Amino acid sequence: MFKLKIIVLFFIFFQLVNYNVFAKFSNEIIVSKIDADLFYSDDERIKFIKELIEQGNTEEALEKLYEFIEVVKKNNETKLIIEGNILLADIFRENGDYKKSTEIFNSIIPSISNDYENLQYIYFKKGGNFQLDSQIDSAKFNYEKAISFNKNIEGKEDLKAKIYANLSGIFYLNGDYESAIENFKIAADFQKTLGNKDIEAGILNNLGGVYYMQGNYKNALEMFEQAFNLVGYGQSDLQKQTRNTSFINMAYAYSGLKNYKKAFEYQDKFFSLNDSLQQELKYKEIAEIQSKYSLATKENETEIEKAKRRDAEVLTYGLGFAILVLLTGIYFLYKLYKLSKKNHALQISQEQLLNQNKIEKIKSDSQAKILVATLDGGLEERKKIANVLHDNVSALLSATNLHLYASKKKLKDKLPVEIDKAQNILEEASEQIRDLSHKLISSVLLKFGLGVAIQDLCEKSSNSTILLKSDSKNIERFNQNFEIKIFNIINELVNNILKHSQAKNGTIKLEQLNGNLQIIVFDNGVGFNENEIEVKSGIGLSQIKARIKMLNGLLNIKSTNEGTRIFISVPIIY
Incomplete structure (x- = not known):
């Protein structure tokens, strides 16, 4: 049962990774980008820095951000100082320096005592830092502090939903399942209000997971079914993943209810969809490689076109540059020739690799067929030997034993001791024949x-x-x-x-x-x-x-x- 619960937890809490909230409640958080929905600034400099972060230019973004903070401090622009420091704390958080991130957030709080929206955001982020740093009690305090500002804030349902969802994870880690359920319901209601069906489905999967850990399989199944109904058969990646998670969750819920037929049915659906998702992932990887290759080819073609235009411009300056233009043309033709040969060799290598893979597959199939044929041949031989032992040899031994028994009846008092010994040997032989027949092919x-x-x-x-x-x-x-x-x-x-x-x-x-x-x-x-x-x-x-x-x-x-x-x-x- 313990192993089953561990497997269930893997799937029922997987969904949260996609919503910038805690994944699997194992003190981990997945944050890949600054959350633009929760932290917004209309300053063009901050927008530019965020774009650098999105492009992966973190070092340049940090350099620009420090410059920005220095400028706004000199100009005493309080609002922009706060926004710059919030972004700086988020960057440290993304790069794993949770302590530094928390220090920056703490330095901001005294200057925004009445800015409830930013206060709620900061306490939410601090809670995430503490949970990532395995300080569960501190994380709980900050999440609850963030919730305390709800009465002063209208809207911001998305942030509120995420705070309640993360707080649910804390209660779950502390074994307080009832509080976890209560907060998950609140988070789901917020997402329902916002119309975020896919995110609501993920939260319902988590809520069902908590019911499952309580042994309340009926309520767990109800939550998993609601999650599935929300995403239906939508074709987005998130909808497919949520549907896949719902299938395996329902399989375990039905298993808990001892409805194994339904459990196997949804398990089959999970395996089928999971295989399909894995195949789609491979296709996407291939498409990404092809896209990068196409982009490189286009860039190369662009360079060639630029070279041709340069050649045309040089020709207009007179015959004095004719030799230079000719040499340049020859050089680029040579490069193109070398590139063509390289691409041709690459194409041949790819075809050879494909052919080699086909040969390996045929070889593997042939080996499998040979192995199975060998096993089948052995099986038939064992059946024949078992039949001969049981139907012929065993029968002959039994008949011989009957003849000896009849002889004993006739001889009576003149019974030689050899007849008893012969009967004992026959019985032992019969027993060994039966054992050997059973080992060859199970009589049961x-x-x-x-x-x-x-x-x-x-x-x-x-x-x-x-x-x-x-x-x-x-x-x-x-x-x-x-x-x-x-x-x-x-x-x-x-x-x-x-x-x-x-x-x-x-x-x-x-x-x-x-x-x-x-x-x-x-x-x-x-x-x-x-x-x-x-x-x-x-x-x-x-x-x-x-x-x-x-x-x-x-x-x-x-x-x-x-x-x-x-x-x-x-x-x-x-």
Whole structure:
């Protein structure tokens, strides 16, 4: 349950990063730019300095800002002195010097005792500095101080909403869930008034998260559903991310309500949308690279055009410059030729890289097919051997034993001791044959199916150091070869848990859903690094991946030092 809550917190508090308020309530804040909506100045010099900051020219911005403050101090322009110092404190805050930022804010406060809007903004920013510096009590004091000015300020709902949202985070960190809920509701109401549906949805996700931590899964689900309804199926990045967060939150809420069917449904929606978002991110990165390349090409073309114009101007001054113009033209032609060759070589390298990637993919697919074919061949051989042992050898041993039993009846008192010994040997041989047949192919699997076989596997694998449990839903009889392949995959995962995880508990969940067999295997062990495992001794993992790939299935592995969770989904073969 502890691990589940940690995973839930990651998603339910992720949304706040986008609103310049505290993310995940882990004493972190994400601030990338001066918040123009909260701090505004109509002075053109401050606007110019803000533009420099937006462009990433922080050093130049600081130099200009210090010059500006010196000028307005000499002119005794109180309003601009305050605005300049607020901007300076924000810059120190962005660059991680929270102590210096707070000192500057404190120096401003005595001179603006009646300027309630700036006072509220400053106390809000001070609260953020203290929270970033892990001084939670000081952060709480400053947020509450900022709220105390509400009665003197009309409007500014956006700033007020952010103050209440951050204060909610403080209450959450202190374990005061009721106060956290109350403040989140106020923040959501402000955003609703402003019509900021996307931000309101993020706050509702956080509110649902607090309900979830209380164990109030019904209210949590209601908040997550409201958040989803606000963003709907909007296509902006923030709406997609909020929808994705709502899906996984609803999955956990339904899980808390023990409605596992709905939980799996929203989990599938989350995985599907999450994969899509990751793909979009890759496309955006590619587009950004292409854009930069196009910009560089245009700049190069512009330079060439300038050179041509210069050449034309030189020609107008007379024949005396003809040789110089000719040499310049030859020089630029040479440069263009070299650039053309370079671009051509780059294009060839790119094509070679693409072809190499295609070859590697074909090689990987071929290796997977060969591995699966080898496993399938071994499977068929084991089935044949098991059938021969069970149907033929075992039957012959039983028949021989019956003949000896009949002979004992006839001989009665003249019974040689060798007959008893022969019977004992036959019984031992029969038992070994049965054990060997079971090891080749599970008799429980063949007789009763996958669900019962996994339950039997868990019971036999459990011991004094680890408890394995199984949970099967809607599991019926499938194609025999399909059942054997799935059983072998799960058996390999169980062996990994027993050998490497150092876990005390493990669970295997099976569910038939929409024509797919979904398998979740998780434990509370030490976890592993998938890449290191594959490099060192990833034969078992490679076999599992190859088998799932040939079954057209999906494999997802998440492993931390708190445990491992493996999700598998494959189309069922009946």
